[in-house]
Amino acid sequence: MGGGCEVDQARLSQALADAVAAGGSEAALAVCRACVEWLPMTGASITMMTVAEVQEPVCATDAVSARIDELQFGLGDGPCVESFRTGRAVLVPDIADPAETRWPVFAAAAAATGARGMFVFPLQVGGARIGVLDCYRDAPGPLDDEDLTGALRTADAAVWSLLDRTHPGGDGPSGSVSAPDGSALVRAEVHQATGMLMAQARLDAPSALARLRAYSFSAGRTITEVADDVVARRLRLHPDGVWSNAGSGHPGQRDARSDDPVDSSSRDDEEKPS
Amino acid sequence: MSTPSAAREQALVTAFVRLADTLVADYDVIELFHGLCGDCVSLLGVDAAGLLLTDQRGTLQVVSASTEAANLVELFQLQAEEGPCLDCFRTSAQIHAGDLATDTRWPRFARLADDNGFTAVHALPMRLRGETIGALNLFHRSRTDMSADELAIGQALADVATIAILSDRNTRERERLTEQLQAALTSRVIIEQAKGVLAERGQIPLDEAFSRLRAHARSSQQRLSDLARTVTDGSFDTAPLLR
Incomplete structure (x- = not known):
């Protein structure tokens, strides 16, 4: 894997979008494969963080990636663990560099795997950490701007793939109109709507975002359009998982369920996530 | 501007002292940005201010705005993929548009700004040692060409915001910048x-x-x-x- 080659961001983005749109349990691995195919990375893996910081390996493109994760979580040390702990990106140009003293125990073990550059990105929905994307390459050197852009886009796609995994939408992503990459995450109203759904249906942030997305699929609308409706109080999610159009949206009519079933898209879109 | 210069000077001193106090303490960068946007309104007589940062994915994100209305305009600007803020970010230079009604550079943006009641916009880059990490946007509801003094103050406020992102010069500067931008x-x-x-x-x-x-x-x-x-x-x- 040589550095210096141009990253084709358009093809990477398309591969990531395809991976997420395909959905299902293979989505996360497809995201990792896109990362290795279109970025100068040797391998990539995704580890999910479940309750109370329990890690669960989700997928890895190769044995070395899997081994790197295993080492870190076994030792409780390393860039991956640090990213888990802090919620921050950790970029290590060369884990074998003697000047790299942050993780002495892990560094010694990692050297045996042949990995040099290690780049870890937290996967989170606001403050809720759901996992990490761990990329490595067998040559030392920092990420250049293009590599970094691509890696961050990969991390955004990985977030969606994990939402699919942990909060599978009954509707499936077929006929998706929203580009399921990171672009929706730019918009303030998506996060505001996520907060409102959290309060309406007593969900955590990842579940609320997953529901927002599942609804946008079933309604054939973009996630930002749906978020706009939630923020404008035209659409709400009830604790039992049922969506309703809020008619005039008069604040205070909190018990009004489906008082104005304007269109069929307000039907139950799936079972409530457990 | 109607503000007597002595009063403004006092207000400026107060604002920068507060910023300096904040920067030496354990501060919240988003809250500092909100304060800066508020300062732009009170010190520079602008009607709305907004701050955008690169997300390092090729997109600018609105991280702070003095009003929800400015937020709207900026979102439109991002959507339109054109406008003074993007130009400012791409060129690392200040962009002045004192009268959007006669400005032909960004027709879609001008129309959306007009819809929200804004007539003039000035965009000031956030520069950090050769890298541009965002831009400060100043909106006016009437035709306005900001004076050199006002622009200098605005740029100083944008520079403070830049410093706030990278408060300490770490040896791993690149990583640090990415961490801080993502954290913000x-x-x-x-x-x-x-x-x-x-x-x-x-x-x-x-x-x-x-x-x-x-x-x-x-x-x-x-x-x-x-x-x-x-x-x-x-x-x-x-x-x-x-x-």
Whole structure:
């Protein structure tokens, strides 16, 4: 894997979008494969963080990636663990560099795997950490701007793939109109709507975002359009998982369920996530 | 400008002293940005201010705005993929548009700004040692060419925002910058989520939710993003905020 080659961001983005749109349990691995195919990375893996910081390996493109994760979580040390702990990106140009003293125990073990550059990105929905994307390459050197852009886009796609995994939408992503990459995450109203759904249906942030997305699929609308409706109080999610159009949206009519079933898209879109 | 110069000078001194105090303490970068946007309104007589940062994915994200209306315009600007802010970011130079009605550079943006009642916009780059990390946008409701003095003050405020992002010069500067930019964007997301939670629980508008969040963070002496985090993870009882 040589550095210096141009990253084709358009093809990477398309591969990531395809991976997420395909959905299902293979989505996360497809995201990792896109990362290795279109970025100068040797391998990539995704580890999910479940309750109370329990890690669960989700997928890895190769044995070395899997081994790197295993080492870190076994030792409780390393860039991956640090990213888990802090919620921050950790970029290590060369884990074998003697000047790299942050993780002495892990560094010694990692050297045996042949990995040099290690780049870890937290996967989170606001403050809720759901996992990490761990990329490595067998040559030392920092990420250049293009590599970094691509890696961050990969991390955004990985977030969606994990939402699919942990909060599978009954509707499936077929006929998706929203580009399921990171672009929706730019918009303030998506996060505001996520907060409102959290309060309406007593969900955590990842579940609320997953529901927002599942609804946008079933309604054939973009996630930002749906978020706009939630923020404008035209659409709400009830604790039992049922969506309703809020008619005039008069604040205070909190018990009004489906008082104005304007269109069929307000039907139950799936079972409530457990 | 109608503000007597002595009064403005005093206000400027106060603002920069407050910023300096903030920068040497353990501060919340998003809250500092909000303060800066407010300073632009009060010190420079602009009608709205907004701050955008690169997300390092090829997109600018609005991280702070003095009003929800400015927020709207900036979102339009991003959507339109054209406008003074993007030009400012791409060229690392100030962009001045004192009268959007006669300006032909960004027709779609001008129309959207007009829809929101804005006639003039000035965009000032946030530069950090050869890298541009964002831009400060200043909006006016009437035709306005900002004076050299006003632009200098605005640029100084933008520079403070830049310094706030990279407060300490770490040896791993690149990593540090990425960490800080991503952390700022994450804080922004958490705050937006918390606004949504509060707005829903209290059946109040989003900007009112933000005001209460901010007031409580101040009175309880905690970071805005820390408070927002406890709102979103359910560990903070929001009832007192909603009375």
